Amino acid sequence: MVKALLLSVDYDGSLKKAFLKFYNEERGEIFKFYDPLGHKPYCLSDLDPERIKGLVEASGVNLPVVKIKKVRKKDLLRDREVHMSKVEVDDPLWISGRKNCLREALNSYGKDRHAWEAKIKYRNNYIYDLQLIPGEYYEIDEKEGIRHIDSKKRKLEELNVFRDEALLDPCLHSEIAKWLKLFSTPIPDIKRVSLDIEVYSPQKGRIPYAEKPVYPVISAAFVDNRGFKEVLILRREAVNEGDLKKVKEKADVRYFDSEIEMLRQIFVKIKEIPVLLTFNGDNFDLPYLMNRALRLGIRKEQIPIRQGKDWFKIDPGVHIDLYKFFHNKSIQIYAFRDAYKNVTLDEVAKALLKKGKIELEEEISVLTLEKLAIYCLRDAELTMELTTFNENLVLNLVILISKISKLGVEDVTRRGISAWIRSMLDFEHRGKGYLIPLPEEIIAEKGEATTTSIIKGKKYKGAIIIPPEEGVHFGITVLDFSSLYPSVIKSRNLSYETINCRHVECKRNKVPDTPHWVCLKRRGLLSVIIGALRDIRVKLYKPRSKDESISKKERERYMVIQQALKVILNASYGVLGAENFSYYCPPVAESVTAIGRHLIREVTRKAEEMGIQVVYGDTDSVFLKNPADEQIKELKAWAEKKLKVDMDIEKVYRYVALSNRKKNYLGVYPDGRVDIKGLIGKKKNTPEFIKQAFNEMVNILGQVKSQKDFEDARIRIEKIVKDRYTALRNRTFNLEDLTFKVVLSKPLDKYIKTTPQHVKAAKQLLKNRRKIGPGDTIEFVKTRNAAGVKPLELAKKGEIDVEKYIETLQSTFQQILDALNIDFEHIAGITSISDFL
C-alpha cells in the first residue's frame, strides 16, 4: 500500500487504457497506475440501442462498439429524468474527432443532435467518472485499487476552525464543507527539475528551428529544488573554454566530445525526473531534443520525450511548461497583478524574482564554454525559482487550481480559465448524475442576449459608471461590493438552468432591466458552486490571510488559496458571456451585469438620500465624500438587508483628484502613497521624458495634506511643466527618453484597415532587419518626416517633432490639471500651441 499524490491522468494508446500519474513523496518519484476497472471511452445518446447499432453499421467503417447500456440522467435544462444509451467503444478517437466517428454517426440521424458528452477528453472523462481529484492524496494498492485518503483528522480541524462562522450561508454548508476538505490537505514541496538547452546557430540573431534540428545542442542545464545543479557542455574546436572553475563553483559540470553521448545523458536524466519544468519547452527544448536525437540516429524507444496532441510529454514524469502558465491572462492579471507585460523568461523573472537572464554581448554560438554554461545555468535557475519563490507560490497555485478544476497539472498549466471552469462544472454534473448539456441546447432553451451594448460589436450591456464630479475631494471613502458578480450569481440564484425556467410561477421573479426571470423552485448549480467558493474566499480565507494572530506560515497558506479562488471567481461571470465556453448562456451573463447596474444605482441613491455625496463610482464601487463612520455602517447594513450583498471599505483616501474623465483619477492615501488609475503618465507606452515629469508631479501631490497646500503645489507643478516645455523647445533631451513603446498585437501584414504609427515604424525596421511579429514591442519616436515616426534606432535628435511631444506633455498634465482647475495653456510663459502654427 502506497500513499501518493495524484498529478494527472492520461491515456495509453497501445495498451488502450487510462493511467494515473502519482507522485510518491517519500521517494520523490512518479509512478504510473493503470486502470484496473476496464473503463472504456463512451458517449451518451437519446437514441435506443437498435437504432444506434443501425447507424454505426451505416457509417461504413468498422466502429468498434463494445457495449450499449441504458443509464438514467437528470436533465437540468428541462427539469426531468431522461433515459440515455451509453455507447462504449474501444478507443477514445472513435468517440469524436476522427472521420466517421461515433459522434458523427449519431448526429447523422435526423436534424437533431443525438450525441451527448462526446467532446470530453478521455483522460478527463475518466477523472469525472471516478470522481478523482488531481492534487489530492490517494492510497494505492495493486490489488484493491485506489482510494481517496480522507484524512479525517486534519479535515475536521480545518472545519472546526471555521465552525463558528455564522457568516456562512447555511444553504451552502454542505457545498462549502466539501471544498474546505480539498483546501485543507497540505501541498507537498514536490521534487522537480528544470531544464534549459542551448543550440548552436551559425547566423547572428537566428533562433534554431525545432522542426529542422540541423545544428548541435551545445549545452543543457538541470536545476532541482533540493539544491542540485548540473551543466552539460559540448566541447567544440573553435571555442575557448574560458575559466571553467567559475562554473564549478556554481554547479556540477560534465563535458562531452560527442553530442550523441550528451543527448543520451540528458535522456537518462529526464527519465528520472518526476516533474520537469521548462520555459517554452513545448515549442522548443523538448521538440528540439527529440528531433535532434532522431536525426542523429538515436532510436525512438531510447528517447523519453513524446509529442502528444496537446503538449510534449516525458516518461514517466510530468512536464510543466511555465511559459504557457504565465501566458494565461487570468494568472497574469489576477495572480500577479499585471507585474509582467510580455511573457519572456527575462521579463517574468525580473518582475517576480527581481533577477533576469544573463545579458550577452556576443552570440550564444561564440561564447566561451564558461560563459555558455553560466548563461544556460541561469535560465534553468530562473525557471526553477519561478516555482519556488514565495514559498512555492506558483506550484501551490497549480495544485490548487487542479483541485478546483479537476484537470491534471499538465492541462491546468496549458489551458485557459474557461477550460478550468468547464472541467469543474463537468465534474460536478457527472458526480451528481446530471446530463452535461450541449451548448446549442442551452441557447435553444434560454435564448440570446436582449440588452444592447454601449460598445459596438459587443453582445450585451455591461457595467455603469457614476460620472466623476470634477475637482479635488478630501475625505473619500471607497465602499465596494465584495466580489460583486459572484455575489450576484450566488444571491440571485443564477445558473443556466434557473434563468428563464419552465415554471410559470417563477416568471414573477424578474431580473431588473431585462425580460428575464429566475427560478424560485430549484437552487441553481452554478449559483451553489460559485456561491460556495465566494463565501469561502470572502468570509474565511481572505480575512485569515491577513490575520496577525496566526502564524506567518498559516497566513501564507490562506493567501495562496484565496488567490486561486480569486482567479476562478473573477472569471466565473466572464465565461458565461464567452461564446466558446461550453456553458455559454447570454441571458445569465446579461442578468449579472443588469443586477450589478441595479445595485450600484440603488446604493448611490441610498447614500445620497442619507446626505452623503457620491463623487464617483465604477461597476462595483462608490466614492463617498466625508461619510461619518455611523453612516458607513448604516449603508452597509442597508445593502446587506435590502440588496442581499456585502459591502466593504475598499480604501480610504486623504483626497482624490477627479477630472471629468471616467476610469481616470489620482487618489492620495492618508500615509502619502499615491494611487493612479488610467492616467497617461502611468501607461507603459508613454515616453520616459513625460513619465518623469508626471512622477515629479505625483510626488508633489502626495505631500498635499489640505486644501491650502494646493497653492504651493500648483506653483511647483507649473514649474515642472515649464521646465519640460523649455527642454523640448531647446532640444535638451535624450532621444531614448522620447521613445514610445507599443506592442504589436498581430503580424505586420494583418494591419489592413489602417497603419498605426508603431506599424509604420516596424515596417521601416523591417527593411534592414530581422523578423518582427506579434508580441514584439516597437520603439519609436515622433519625427518631422512624412511618416511622422521613426524607429528609435534609426532616428536622430534633430528629426524630433517637438510639437508632438508638447501635445503629449499637455494631455498628460491636463488630466490632473483639470481637477486642480488649471489650464495648461495658461501656465505662465507658455504660449498656446496654436500660436506656433
Next chain:
DNA sequence: GCGGACTGCTTACCT
C-alpha cells in the same frame, strides 16, 4: 485640392 467633422481602428487601461 484642402480642411474640418466625423467614424473607425488600435492600444492600453479600469472594474
Next chain:
DNA sequence: ACAGGTAAGCAGTCCGCG
C-alpha cells in the same frame, strides 16, 4: 479563446467649398 466600458491618438473618409 472570460466579459463590457473608457481615453487617447491616429488613419481614413466624406463633404463643402465657386
